[in-house]
Amino acid sequence: MASGLLIWGQTVLHPHLGGFIFLVYWAVCLGFTLASIFLAFVDARVMLRNIKMDRVLLAKRAKQGIELEDARQRSNIAESTISN
Secondary structure, three states: OHHHHHHHHHOOOHHHOOOHHHHHHHHHHHHHHHHHHHHHHHHHHHHHHHHHHHHHHHHHHHHHHHHHHHHHHHHHHHHHHHHO
């Protein structure tokens, strides 16, 4: 949106922008640009948090799987020693 406002401001609207209207228009453009940058940073931070949470969840699942497999192996060993 910010780039669209820039293009329109330099082409189609250039003859109509003068004085105070010029300042208001470019202040709005600046506001949209800053809002876009801010939202990009927020989005990046949310993505990094989600990646971290996914890594923790994956590590927990892997640990549970290893513990379950270890318990099964111990159970099989115990059963085989009892039957002998």
